[in-house]
Amino acid sequence: xxxxxxALLLFLSWGTPQASPPVNPNAQLQKELxxxxxxxxxxxxxxxxxxxxxxxxxxxxxxxxxQQALLASLQRARSDARQGDIFRDRTRHLIRRLLAGALxxxxxxxxxxxxxxxxxxxxxxxxxxxxxxxxxxxxxxVLLALxxxxxxxxxxxxxxxxxxxxxxxxxxxxxxxxxxxxx
Amino acid sequence: xxxxxRPLLLLVGALAVAPLSAAFEVxxxxxxxxxxxxxxxxxxTGSKSQYEIGARLIEAREAFPFEMVLMLGDNMYGGERPQDxxxxxxxxxxxxxxxxxxxxxxxxxxxxxxxxxxxxxxxxGELYYTYKAxxxxxxxxxxxSSYMDRKQLDWLEQxxxxxxxxxxxxxxxxxxxxxxxAHGSSTSLRExxxxxxxxxxxxxxxxxxxxxxxxxxxxxxxxxxxxGGSAKFRDGNIRDQSPLTAKGFDTDNSFMLVEIDGDQLHFxxxxxxxxxxxxxxxxxxxxxxxxxx
Numbered sequence: 001x002x003x004x005x006x007a008l009l010l011f012l013s014w015g016t017p018q019a020s021p022p023v024n025p026n027a028q029l030q031k032e033l034x035x036x037x038x039x040x041x042x043x044x045x046x047x048x049x050x051x052x053x054x055x056x057x058x059x060x061x062x063x064x065x066x067q068q069a070l071l072a073s074l075q076r077a078r079s080d081a082r083q084g085d086i087f088r089d090r091t092r093h094l095i096r097r098l099l100a101g102a103l104x105x106x107x108x109x110x111x112x113x114x115x116x117x118x119x120x121x122x123x124x125x126x127x128x129x130x131x132x133x134x135x136x137x138x139x140x141x142v143l144l145a146l147x148x149x150x151x152x153x154x155x156x157x158x159x160x161x162x163x164x165x166x167x168x169x170x171x172x173x174x175x176x177x178x179x180x181x182x183x
Numbered sequence: 184x185x186x187x188x189r190p191l192l193l194l195v196g197a198l199a200v201a202p203l204s205a206a207f208e209v210x211x212x213x214x215x216x217x218x219x220x221x222x223x224x225x226x227x228t229g230s231k232s233q234y235e236i237g238a239r240l241i242e243a244r245e246a247f248p249f250e251m252v253l254m255l256g257d258n259m260y261g262g263e264r265p266q267d268x269x270x271x272x273x274x275x276x277x278x279x280x281x282x283x284x285x286x287x288x289x290x291x292x293x294x295x296x297x298x299x300x301x302x303x304x305x306x307x308g309e310l311y312y313t314y315k316a317x318x319x320x321x322x323x324x325x326x327x328s329s330y331m332d333r334k335q336l337d338w339l340e341q342x343x344x345x346x347x348x349x350x351x352x353x354x355x356x357x358x359x360x361x362x363x364x365a366h367g368s369s370t371s372l373r374e375x376x377x378x379x380x381x382x383x384x385x386x387x388x389x390x391x392x393x394x395x396x397x398x399x400x401x402x403x404x405x406x407x408x409x410x411g412g413s414a415k416f417r418d419g420n421i422r423d424q425s426p427l428t429a430k431g432f433d434t435d436n437s438f439m440l441v442e443i444d445g446d447q448l449h450f451x452x453x454x455x456x457x458x459x460x461x462x463x464x465x466x467x468x469x470x471x472x473x474x475x476x
């Protein structure tokens with residue numbers, strides 16, 4: 001390499017911005033999803049902090065009152081919540097891919113999903129999960145494939161092909177996405 | 184008129200839960216110092232059959248003073264208002280509760296998660312938990328089988344490894360093995376849980392969900408029982424000629440009595456009418472023999 005060529009190379013490399021480290025697109029999407037979930041958890045905690053605390057060993061009346069109060073307070077606090085606030089467009093694609101992968105590994109998870117799925121039922125954002133229905137069991141293989149939720153009070157559940165994100169303390173639908181499960 | 188009707192109704196009510204058979208014999212060793220337990224599953228209907236099984240439990244305790252009851256989930260079907268807790272739990276088992284018998288519940292797929300805060304279920308706000316029995320070297324691990332996520336799996340592994348008790352007994356709602364036509368074995372759960380059970384020397388697993396009684400032929404050295412017929416009942420639901428069944432009972436409601444003394448677990452399964460439908464002894468392999476890779 002001649003001196004002018006070397007000078008040109010140095011000039012070009014000095015002028016070129018450093019390339020960003022590569023980002024795993026799935027990890028980025030999962031992080032965005034979890035950030036939105038964390039925001040909800042923060043809201044739920046602040047709402048619950050204003051209610052009388054529920055003791056670990058309570059009477060049924062106290063449990064019922066607490067759940068109803070929590071549901072009503074959350075409904076007020078997120079009255080502008082819409083479907084897709086948490087399961088946004090790109091996240092939905094990711095979740096469908098993860099679920100398809102989990103369900104393609106053997107028949108046991110697919111059977112479990114079929115057996116206890118109540119089928120499509122009407123749900124609405126901020127609405128309660130119908131207490132007249134059993135909670136559909138989610139096979140562990142599916143839970144292990146989905147992004148891990150930061151709070152054990154939040155749960156993934158499936159009705160028909162629809163994925164629900166539930167707040168189990170308030171028995172409330174936080175968000176849902178259609179056609180989450182493959183046919 | 185009211186005066187006449189009321190006693191009549193009371194009489195009808197009393198007959199509804201009156202003992203159905205005079206011959207009721209507890210055949211367990213009933214040894215001083217043993218751990219005595221009752222096992223019921225899929226109970227929360229508030230139906231006549233739940234009250235009848237409740238009456239049988241009360242009757243059984245006179246001869247066999249069990250101090251705790253394991254509840255295998257579906258503790259409350261339908262509504263979960265305060266009056267449901269009363270009619271589907273507190274009333275049918277009132278004499279037991281009054282006598283200080285403790286109920287330790289697991290959650291089924293029909294149960295609201297908030298049941299974990301109900302003081303008489305002794306879950307202390309936990310979806311899954313472990314506790315040491317008041318007698319004998321026994322530890323129970325109570326799982327939430329409708330939602331077996333990474334956190335619960337990690338917790339279970341840690342707790343099983345940490346446990347020094349020779350008897351490790353797991354109970355949950357979904358059966359890992361079952362000959363039921365309605366549900367059958369929960370194979371997706373089995374794929375993840377059974378290796379942990381084998382590795383950590385779990386001896387016995389109780390489950391509900393299927394509305395009958397079934398004792399499974401031992402699987403990998405573990406005794407599996409299903410007792411989901413203590414109020415709900417699915418007549419004739421056990422598959423004929425199932426290779427899994429050691430003993431099945433699907434013609435009436437039932438419950439189990441269990442006694443642990445040293446390395447032996449005795450059990451007796453009793454029907455709503457007071458008949459013994461199964462009884463055996465499970466011998467725990469000595470710890471050094473049962474250590475599996």
